[in-house]
Amino acid sequence: MKNIQVKLSLVFLVLFQLGLSAQELEVAKPAIIPKPSEIEWKDDFFTLQKSTVVCFNPGAETSAAWLQELLENTYTQSYTMKGENCTGFNILLEPDLEQSLGKEGYKLNISSNIVSIKAATEAGLFYGIQTLRQVFPPEIENEKVLNEIKLPQLSVTDVPKFEWRGSMLDIARSFFGPDYIKKHLDRMAFYKLNRLHLHLTDDQGWRIEIKQKPKLTELGSKGAVKGGRSGYLTQEQYKEIQEYAAARNIIIIPEIDMPGHIYSALMAYPELNCEEFSNIEPRLATPPELFHEYQVGWSKLCLDKPEVYDFVATVLGEMAEITKGEYLHIGGDEIEDERYKEFVIKADSIVRGLGKTTIGWEEVTKAAVDSTFISQRWNNKTKSVVNTRVIQSLCSSFYFDHANIPGQEMTNNWCQERGVSLKDAYTFIAKNPNTIGVEAPLWTEMVLSNDAADNRFWPRTIALAEVGWSANENKDYQDFVNRLGRHGLRLDLMDVNYFRSPEVNWNSNRNKGVFSEFMPDSKWID
Ligand code: TNX
Numbered sequence: 001m002k003n004i005q006v007k008l009s010l011v012f013l014v015l016f017q018l019g020l021s022a023q024e025l026e027v028a029k030p031a032i033i034p035k036p037s038e039i040e041w042k043d044d045f046f047t048l049q050k051s052t053v054v055c056f057n058p059g060a061e062t063s064a065a066w067l068q069e070l071l072e073n074t075y076t077q078s079y080t081m082k083g084e085n086c087t088g089f090n091i092l093l094e095p096d097l098e099q100s101l102g103k104e105g106y107k108l109n110i111s112s113n114i115v116s117i118k119a120a121t122e123a124g125l126f127y128g129i130q131t132l133r134q135v136f137p138p139e140i141e142n143e144k145v146l147n148e149i150k151l152p153q154l155s156v157t158d159v160p161k162f163e164w165r166g167s168m169l170d171i172a173r174s175f176f177g178p179d180y181i182k183k184h185l186d187r188m189a190f191y192k193l194n195r196l197h198l199h200l201t202d203d204q205g206w207r208i209e210i211k212q213k214p215k216l217t218e219l220g221s222k223g224a225v226k227g228g229r230s231g232y233l234t235q236e237q238y239k240e241i242q243e244y245a246a247a248r249n250i251i252i253i254p255e256i257d258m259p260g261h262i263y264s265a266l267m268a269y270p271e272l273n274c275e276e277f278s279n280i281e282p283r284l285a286t287p288p289e290l291f292h293e294y295q296v297g298w299s300k301l302c303l304d305k306p307e308v309y310d311f312v313a314t315v316l317g318e319m320a321e322i323t324k325g326e327y328l329h330i331g332g333d334e335i336e337d338e339r340y341k342e343f344v345i346k347a348d349s350i351v352r353g354l355g356k357t358t359i360g361w362e363e364v365t366k367a368a369v370d371s372t373f374i375s376q377r378w379n380n381k382t383k384s385v386v387n388t389r390v391i392q393s394l395c396s397s398f399y400f401d402h403a404n405i406p407g408q409e410m411t412n413n414w415c416q417e418r419g420v421s422l423k424d425a426y427t428f429i430a431k432n433p434n435t436i437g438v439e440a441p442l443w444t445e446m447v448l449s450n451d452a453a454d455n456r457f458w459p460r461t462i463a464l465a466e467v468g469w470s471a472n473e474n475k476d477y478q479d480f481v482n483r484l485g486r487h488g489l490r491l492d493l494m495d496v497n498y499f500r501s502p503e504v505n506w507n508s509n510r511n512k513g514v515f516s517e518f519m520p521d522s523k524w525i526d
Pocket of ligand 1: 296333334361378399401412443444445
């Protein structure tokens with residue numbers, strides 16, 4: 001009691017000094033990222049009771065369980081129950097809403113005694129819950145909050161701008177295993193990203209088990225870029241990651257980079273190569289050794305050999321078998337070969353024959369690929385002979401192996417000397433009408449630890465998330481930076497080793513959580 005009195009008198013002292021009365025005390029509204037399409041704040045609260053129900057209708061069981069998991073980190077005892085419009089929390093799957101909300105949109109309403117989330121799909125409900133999570137105190141991210149929780153009353157209607165909101169992790173140059181990948185998936189889901197592209201193979205390492213080609217991992221997975229980790233995912237691990245992702249509305253996009261960037265396969269199966277290795281790269285001895293350097297564009301499958309296509313069909317066949325999502329990425333970047341276009345067309349038809357949609361880096365559009373193809377633009381230099389759907393990964397906006405600020409150690413700068421700032425990522429605008437979304441790659445030649453990966457991904461991936469989700473007219477860099485600063489504490493509690501971008505006023509002091517400032521007469525402000 002004494003403690004409370006001391007605290008209150010301190011608050012009044014501060015108010016006095018600021019020239020405010022208790023009635024005028026204003027509390028910052030929770031910062032929601034990505035910014036919702038429509039949000040209306042009301043001047044009142046919902047108070048979380050000591051005991052509450054989570055009601056759901058048929059089809060919404062999984063979402064009710066997600067919400068219950070969130071509530072477990074508060075003082076409330078929650079019970080799930082079939083039914084509609086209960087006092088407490090309501091999770092409602094309403095397929096008819098697809099016309100207005102699409103497959104991923106949702107409505108979130110917080111009134112005096114009901115918090116309701118409605119959507120046409122479980123994906124939409126999941127996103128409604130992520131928004132609600134951002135309205136709760138940040139402390140719920142790692143501990144049980146015992147202080148009274150009051151949520152601002154509000155009404156949100158939210159629909160994403162793009163269907164493709166992706167992150168890419170290169171686990172070939174330096175290996176990142178299931179634990180880090182799952183952590184990354186959790187964080188992506190929180191910011192409503194829905195595609196994780198895994199760059200599984202490159203010169204330095206082959207990272208996915210292919211049962212019919214065991215040497216790919218027996219030999220090819222042993223290497224890594226100098227200082228990086230080696231290893232590979234078994235098919236079981238890959239499938240488990242995929243389930244984990246699917247539960248969070250994320251599709252895994254596997255990339256087998258071909259016909260270049262392929263040395264780890266060539267050293268395992270030298271018959272896929274045209275020449276003696278020592279002829280193409282003097283540092284490579286015979287029998288071949290692992291490659292730990294940075295150079296790109298020097299290794300390739302021998303496209304004159306028909307057996308190369310057997311290899312491609314075997315590898316893609318197994319990948320199609322273990323992949324739930326609709327996509328297989330065939331790479332296709334940074335290689336010169338007379339038979340390149342022929343290769344791309346054949347690989348595309350193999351993928352389509354397996355019932356999947358092909359994705360490739362932008363160079364593939366030099367070939368007359370099928371109209372279903374998706375190309376990924378990274379330097380915007382390719383003259384395309386076909387119109388395809390496009391994923392925007394422009395290096396000057398989204399190459400997160402580049403420096404956060406000029407001169408940052410262990411970063412690239414070949415695309416843009418100053419690096420890729422938070423603002424560079426945030427201000428990207430897609431001009432191509434065929435754009436289906438955005439994706440930010442993290443190449444890992446110079447990213448050798450989990451902490452370094454966090455530092456390159458975050459917070460730029462949060463900017464990317466807003467580019468992918470929020471309508472252009474709803475975006476404003478300064479407003480984003482203000483909201484981002486208010487996510488500092490939450491990111492700390494989520495254990496994200498984010499780069500402290502100097503332009504952001506990070507609220508990352510545990511004791512300064514916005515909600516601990518709450519007073520009964522408070523008003524929410526922007
Ligand atoms: C280009 S862009 C690459 C990668 C490198 C990256 C380094 C593209 C499709 N390929 O192989 O890792 O630059 O920034």
